[in-house]
Amino acid sequence: MIQRYRASAGIMLAPAVTLIGIFILLPMLLTVWLSFQDWSTQTSFSSASFIGLDNFREIFGPTSVGRDFTGALTNTAIYTALSVALILPLSVAFGLMVYQHDVAGGTALRTVLFSTYMVPMIAVALVWSKLYSPSEGPLNQMLGLIGVGPQPFLSSPRSALISIVFLNVWQQVGYFTVLAIAGLTQIPGSLYEAAKLDGANRFEQFRFITLPLMRRTLLFSAVIAIINAVQVFEPVALITQGGPVGSTNVLTYHIHRVGIERAQGGLGSAMAVMLMLSLIVVVCALFALANRKDQE
Amino acid sequence: MSFAWTSKLALAAGFAILPASGWAQSVNISYLTHWSPETVALLEAAAKDYAKTNPDVSVTVRAVPFGDLLTTLRSQGGGADGPTIGGIYDLWLPELARDKLVAPAPDAVASEVKGAWPAGVVSAASVEGKLYGVPNEIDVYALNYNKALFKQAGIAAPPKTWDEFKDAARKLTNKNAGQQGFGMINSWAAGVVHPFASLLVSNGGELVKDGKPVLDSKQAGETFQLYEDLIKSGASVPAMATADANTTGPFLDNFVSGKTGMIIMANWWESALKTGMGDKFTDIATAPIPVGSSGDKPHSISYSWMTVVNANAGQAEQKAAWDFLAWLNNPKSGKNGASAMSDILMSMGILPSRTSDIDAHKDKLGSEFLSGYVSVLADAKPFPVVPGGQEFSESLQQTIEALQYGQVSAKDAQATAQADATSILERAAK
Known part of the structure; x- marks a missing residue:
């Protein structure tokens, strides 16, 4: 009986497992294999030659290859950390505002917030590159009205990456607000009523009811926000080309430059493997932290 | 005629015209x-x-x-x-x-x-x-300058030497008006490297000789130093130098709006200047690249x-x-x-x-703008076309940009550029 059950389960799972194997696991294993090869992206896999850990030594070495890779890894980490640090609190704040039943225009606000997520990145990048323009950009003109001098935004290595982060936050916050609202709907209203009877003010209700009960939603949002941020490519390719002085050169853009433009497939694969490992470590750490909190 | 015969004849006719239709295929x-x-x-x-x-x-x-x-x-x-x-x-x-x-x-x-x-x-x-x-x-590089700004600053002729070039850049700089003397470019490899290389060859130097980088030469050191001097004196402002993916952006906006006195650029941007400047395009003139103390005459990169x-x-x-x-x-x-x-x-x-x-x-x-480029063609030096050239160009771009933004000194920039170029060209030649 159990054997028949196992056989039928295996048959039913086979199509999905096969598809996952072909389209997800195989490319990942291929990338790992290529990371140990010297291979030009434009030639067949058979032309790849095994070079052991040389690609990894190169990307962590002292030459320009190593400096560019570690710079891109650092930029990606900063971009991701800033994006998540801004998106999560903002999404909860907007979620709370929109979720209030007694606030007029809540639905309209929800639509406006989500609409930024639906705008294609090409349009967002074009508009924001003009907003940030140092000479004729509206942002600098508005700053001028309150007596603040022109800011370089994308033209300075100090502010270029942060400027790209703001663009990302503006586009993504609506989506995460919708997730936050979904989390808020899961909290029973009776808890707030009980808290009110006990004399809890709004802040205490938020601190001791809303936030703890939204932990799972926030964990999910954080994981998605991290994955989205790590994959940033379009604004860098369209606006800054990784500059100035490599200050916006994030890993996906750098891998594209190395692996496709320069056709250095082995080096590009080694960089992709490191990006994948970093992402796995961060997401696992996040889940471990959340599990520990749950156990406490 | 029966249907079967009609079909057979149609099929035979189809086969007969097949080769002809094959030839006529676009x-x-x-x-x-x-x-x-x-x-x-x-x-x-x-x-x-x-x-x-x-x-x-x-x-x-x-x-x-x-x-x-x-x-x-x-x-x-x-x-x-x-x-x-x-x-x-x-x-x-x-x-x-x-x-x-x-x-x-x-x-x-x-x-x-x-x-x-x-x-x-x-x-x-x-x-x-x-x-x-x-x-x-x-494409060849030459000095583009704004005649109206030159007149305002009391400069009679385009600079012929690096000393005159630095002096003109200083006179053209007006911080209060947001005006820079000489416009560099950043965030675009060719836009960064070609003007630098044009100054280098006009100072008697080269980027690559016999397949090996020669950025450790005295002439290259002087070119890195020229960049550092222009930045430190405030005659060139890196924040005004950014380019975008379409090779336009603030560096172009600043030149067409009269906020940059001089720039080193190629002939192909005539149409971009005409579009951006309209009637004021007549303010722009072209001159050979200024010559450094170690150079013999104006050269350019082509x-x-x-x-x-x-x-x-x-x-x-x-x-x-x-x-x-x-x-x-x-x-x-x-x-x-x-x-x-x-x-x-x-x-x-x-x-x-x-x-x-x-x-x-x-x-x-023979137009005023293009004749300046045609005149420097004869002494132009081709940009080195070697395996790894694109990576070499992007690496040099990073170093020059770091110098532009004051992250490294001219001496360190020269040492880094030579070391990186050596490793890149050696790897590409394997």
């Missing part, structure tokens, strides 16, 4: 470029002219931004469905040829090109003696573009592509003895490289 070829829509329209018009005598060949033109051109060629050129013809920068050729993405020119095209183009341009379109592309444009054919396209498509390119670059396809390609290039202010085209466009090349 060949579709595509042309990938980074040109603007206006220029693409001119190329499409030329393709229509070609179709009048070659009705079986249809040419479609596809344009992508300059920043995406190499990626598109690399990602789509590996298959038969990729672009049949691509316009490429000579620096990309050695690696595209190594990876067998581009086809060698047929003998007829190769002998025509070798006889009708200057030897230096032919060599930039060749790898190991084999011609891979039909050269079209040649580079060329060519059209190549996808080595993975079908035989019929490749044959049609070479035939179209031979026609497009032939003196009979354009006006007054010029090739159709040169007419398209001249609409953008780009110098054609075919000898007969330069003669045919003598009048326009």
Whole structure:
């Protein structure tokens, strides 16, 4: 009986497992294999030659290859950390505002917030590159009205990456607000009523009811926000080309430059493997932290 | 006649006309470029002219931004469905040829090109003696300056030496008006490296000699120092120098709006200046690159573009592509003895490289803006076309930008540039 059950389960799972194997696991294993090869992206896999850990030594070495890779890894980490640090609190704040039943225009606000997520990145990048323009950009003109001098935004290595982060936050916050609202709907209203009877003010209700009960939603949002941020490519390719002085050169853009433009497939694969490992470590750490909190 | 007989006769007739219809089948070829829509329209018009005598060949033109051109060629050129013809920068050729993405020119095209183009341009379109592309444009760098700003600052003539250059840059700088003397460029490899290289060769130096980088020379050290001096004195402001993926952006905006006194740029940006400046374009003049204390006379960096054919396209498509390119670059396809390609290039202010085209466009090349470029062509030094050239260029860009933003000193920039270039070119040569 159990054997028949196992056989039928295996048959039913086979199509999905096969598809996952072909389209997800195989490319990942291929990338790992290529990371140990010297291979030009434009030639067949058979032309790849095994070079052991040389690609990894190169990307962590002292030459320009190593400096560019570690710079891109650092930029990606900063971009991701800033994006998540801004998106999560903002999404909860907007979620709370929109979720209030007694606030007029809540639905309209929800639509406006989500609409930024639906705008294609090409349009967002074009508009924001003009907003940030140092000479004729509206942002600098508005700053001028309150007596603040022109800011370089994308033209300075100090502010270029942060400027790209703001663009990302503006586009993504609506989506995460919708997730936050979904989390808020899961909290029973009776808890707030009980808290009110006990004399809890709004802040205490938020601190001791809303936030703890939204932990799972926030964990999910954080994981998605991290994955989205790590994959940033379009604004860098369209606006800054990784500059100035490599200050916006994030890993996906750098891998594209190395692996496709320069056709250095082995080096590009080694960089992709490191990006994948970093992402796995961060997401696992996040889940471990959340599990520990749950156990406490 | 029964239905069965009618069917058999129809089938037989179908087989009979099959070879004829096979011959009449049209060949579709595509042309990938980074040109603007206006220029693409001119190329499409030329393709229509070609179709009048070659009705079986249809040419479609596809344009992508300059920043995406190499990626598109690399990602789509590996298959038969990729672009049949691509316009490429000579620096990309050695690696595209190594990876067998581009086809060698047929003998007829190769002998025509070798006889009708200057030897230096032919060599930039060749790898190991084999011609891979039909050269079209040649670009050279010169000093562009704003005559109105020069007049305001009391400067009578464009600077001829680096001392005069630094002095003019200082006089043209007006911090309160947001005006810089000399405009550098950043966030675009060629935009950063070519002006630097033009100053370097005008100081008697070179980027690469016999396949090895020579950025550790005294002349290169002086060029890095010139950049540091211009930045430290405030005569050049890096925040005004940014370029975007379309090779436009603040560096161009600042020059066309009269906030930059001088810039070193190539001839092809004449059309961008005209569009941005309108009537004020007459304020712009061209002069040779100022000469450094270690240099003998003004030199410039030159580079060329060519059209190549996808080595993975079908035989019929490749044959049609070479035939179209031979026609497009032939003196009979354009006006007054010029090739159709040169007419398209001249609409953008780009110098054609075919000898007969330069003669045919003598009048326009004598304009105030372009004559300054034509005059420096003879002493121009080609940008080194070596394996790893693109990576070398991007690496040097990073170092020069770090110098622009004060992250490294001129001395450190020189040492880093030489070390990086050595490692990149050695690895690429393996």
